[in-house]
C-alpha cells in the first residue's frame with residue numbers, strides 16, 4: 001500500500017475543504033499578521049482557535065452539519081460583498097446623494113444639489129428636510 005492510498009482511505013467519509021475552511025485559514029493568517037505588530041497574547045489564542053476549528057471541520061465525518069455551516073458562511077460572505085458593492089456604487093455616483101427616510105428607513109436617491117431641500121418619501125409620503133453639503 002502506498003502513502004497516497006492510505007491518505008485517500010483516511011479521508012474517505014470526511015468533510016474536506018470548502019469555502020469556510022479557506023475563510024478560517026485566511027482569517028487566522030490575517031490575525032497572525034496583526035499580532036506581529038500589536039503583540040497581545042490573547043490574539044495568538046484566536047489564531048490557534050481559528051486553525052483548530054478549520055482542521056476540525058476538515059476532518060469531521062458529520063458532512064451534513066459542516067455543509068449547513070458552510071452555507072451560512074456563504075450567506076454572510078454574500079451579504080458583506082453586496083454591502084461593499086452598494087457602498088462603492090453610491091460612492092462613485094457623483095450626480096446623486098443617498099439619504100434614509102427617518103420614518104420608514106427607505107433609502108432615497110436624490111439629485112446632488114447643494115443646500116437644504118424638502119423631500120417627500122415615495123414609499124411612506126413622509127416630508128422631511130435634507131441638507132446636502134457638496
Ligand SMILES: [Zn+2]
Pocket residue numbers: 101102103104105106121122123124125126
Ligand atoms: Zn419613508
